[in-house]
Amino acid sequence: MRGSFLFSVLAFLLCLFSYFDFSSAVANLVTNVENLRSSSNFEESLELKILPTDYLLSSFNFKLQSDAFDFNSSRNLIIDSFSYRNHNGFSKKIEPLLNSANVKNLFLKFARGHWDYSKWGKTPKNGWSSAGSGVEIWALIEANNKSDAIDNWGILVSQLSGMFCSSVNFINAEKITFPHNVSSYMDGKINVKALPKLQDGNSYFLLRGSLANEPICTENLSPILRFLPTNGKVGLSSLLDGHKIFDSYWSYMSIDLSTICDDFSMCHYDMEIDIHFVVNIQKSLARNRRPSPRATPVEELQCDTSKKFTEWECFPLPTKKEYSFLISDIFGSTINDRSRLNLVRNSKIKVLGIDNEYWNTAVKIGEEMFATDNHEYELNEQQPCQYDIYIFTNDNSKLDTRLIESNKPPLYVSRTLTGNSQDKGGIRVIFTNPSKTQDAIIKYYETLPWFMRVYVSSLKISSSDISLSNEDLESLINDKYVSLSDIRGKPLHLEYTITVPKSSTLTIHFDVEKPLLNYEEYPPDSNHGFEIESALVVVLDRFYPNKNYFIRTPTLLLSLATPDFSMPYNVITITSTLMAFCFGLIFNLLTKRIVSVEDSKHLITEKPLIRIVKKIKKKFKS
Known part of the structure; x- marks a missing residue:
């Protein structure tokens, strides 16, 4: 009896303590509900830019902001289980993705196709919203040391691989680099003052990895659309169709995730999604009107009046000068109504790059058409309706010359492999500065695999300006950072700060040795070669902060000496x-x-x- 009495007393005390703990948890929950009012936001915009020779650049931008939360309490799993979360359209997948690998900022990029710099000018957003063909990842990770940061990177890419149905889990320690001069690449992208406070002994590590020529398809687009509160069903996202995007000449998708905190450890997540792609207007219209190839009807032919023509014969123009279309003819669908989604704060469409004397635009709402002088339209109708954009021109060659001149890239870069030997070769990078008044200061960022053995001491530099001596050429390289590769451990990492003189071409060359690999290290199609990721070139702008221009070179295909794989089978x-x-x-x-x-x-x-x-x-x- 005495033992049972003591047991009852202990059980009562435990229940009493658990009651007070539960009461305090409920009190904290109520406080959080009162303090953490919805601060989420969602904005969407679409820019339609007419490029020379009848190309159309479509740039979708989606900005999302989560509700505020207490970052310190979210570190503790017990308190976090009672914390209040009201996502209000912000994806619930983001928080577990970042917390599992202790990631504070994440920049994920998918790219495919070729961008014609000579005709189309700069890539969108000063090149930040572009990447070399394949996948590129930047991540700011909190860790105790580099080894822990690499372990967290492995957790991150494993989750991204499953989430986006891609092969980014192959970006392992052999392909990871730690950027040396972070401010040159993340100026304006990472707000150091707004980062969460570090735990004792931890530091922030910026890691970068790339997977060259990774196939990009609709399986990568679908997860991005599921991040949006519209889920690709209403608003501007209803225009996005994987078949249209990946049937383009150049396409790019990116996700920028940031953790923003104030002085009181109240934080929120910012997510920006960019989707860009380039299509040919007339070819897209012809494909929609005539799915099977047929000759152009006589009434649709337009003759070249600069050449001799008669009533029965003429030289047809390669493209029409006069045409009109709706964007639904390009995208395959109209913009679904957004009245069902009250979360959208702003929804805009703007047409750029046209001459007002030869081009007209209008928005079609239901059966009515409305036009503006600045070709900018806001989708603010509250009743259910369908939107469409109408574009007409009587001379497609008349574009906004001022925009074309201001959109020229500040630097042209080409990178090639040299030599035809199976054991030796080289890599050549050519920088061309088209400016006649200003030198270009650039950051040359190169990541090469460990089996591409580069002799850094073999650097040779030359210039189209014959007046420069060897000493002058060497002085153009202002700063060097080299992290040598480890065999089967890490890649070669180069960062050079180079001055490219105005109106000149600068060429640098390295000698490369091609080793033999182990039998199992060759890919299934060994004679195809090894994909080498793009080099990153950043044009530093000293006069206008946060205006750095990013250039990615095309990928390379390295051929190594390949053994006769048929002999083992024989x-x-x-x-x-x-x-x-x-x-x-x-x-x-x-x-x-x-x-x-x-x-x-x-x-x-x-x-x-x-x-x-x-x-x-x-x-x-x-």
Whole structure:
């Protein structure tokens, strides 16, 4: 009885303590509900830019902001289980993705196709919203040391691989680099003052990795659309169709995630999604109107008036000068109504790059058309309706010349492999500064795999300006940072600060050694070669902060000396044949007897099965 009484007292005390803990948790929950009012936001915009030679650049931008939360309490799982979360359209997948790998900022980029710098000018957003062909990832990770940061990186890419149905989990320690001069690449992208406070002994590490020529398809677009509160069903996202995007000449998708905190550890997540792609207007319209290839009808032909033509024959223009279209003809659908989504604070469409004297635009709402002078339209209708944009021109060659001139890139870069030997070669990078008044100061960022052994000491530099001496050429490289590669451990990492003189071309060259790899390190299609990721070139603007221009060079295809993979299979085949022949011969000698034909007949008649058959026959006869 005494023991049961003490047990009852202890049980009562435990219940009492748990009650007070639960009461305090409920009180904290109520406080959080009162303090953390919805601060989420969602904005969307679409820019339609007419490029020379009838190309259309479509730039979708989506900005999302989560509700505020207490970052300190979110570190504690017990308190976090009682904390209040009201996502209000912000994806619930983001917080577990960042917290699992202790990531504070994440920049994920998917790109495919070719951007024509000579005709189309700068890439969108000063090149930040672009990447080399494949996948590129930048991540700011909180960790105790580099080894822990790499471990967290492995967790991050594993989750991204499953989330986006891609092969980014192959970006392992052999392909990761730690940028040396962070401010040159993340100026304006990472707000150091707004980052969460570090735990004791931890530091921030910026990691970068890339996977060259990773196939980009609709399986990568669908997860991005699910991040949006519209889910690709209403608003501007209803225009996005994977078949249209990936049938383009150049496409790019990016996700920028940031953790923003104030002095009181109240934080929120900012997410910006960019989707850009380039299509040819007339080819897209012709494909929609005539899915099967046919000759152009006579009434649609436009003759080249600069050449001789008659009533029966003429030289047709390669493209029409006069045409009109709706963006639904390009995208395959109209803009669905946004009245069902009250979360959208702003929704805009703007047409750029056209001359007002030769181009007209209007927004189509239902059956009515509305036009503006600045070609900018806000989708603010509250009643259910369908939106469409109408564009007309009587001379497609008349574009905004001022925009074309201001959109020229400040630098042209090309990178190629040299040499035709199987064991040696080189890599050449050419920088061309088109400016006639200003030198270009650039950051040259190169990441090369460990099996591409570059002799850094073999650097050769030359210029189209013959007046520059060797000493002058060497002085153009202002700063060097080199992190040598480890065999099967980490890649070669180069960062050079270079001055490219005005109106000149600068060329640098490295010698490269091509080693033999282990048998299992060759890809399935070994004769195809190895994909080498793009080099990153940042044009530093000293006069206008946060205006740095980013350039990614095309990827390279490295051919290594490849052994004859058929020989092992030939050896295996011959060896197996000989072993089978010898085994069969020995087995026959051990298990069989050599007898004469007469003895064999006697042995056959004495077999048990034959005797049983003979007995059965005798019974049936009797």
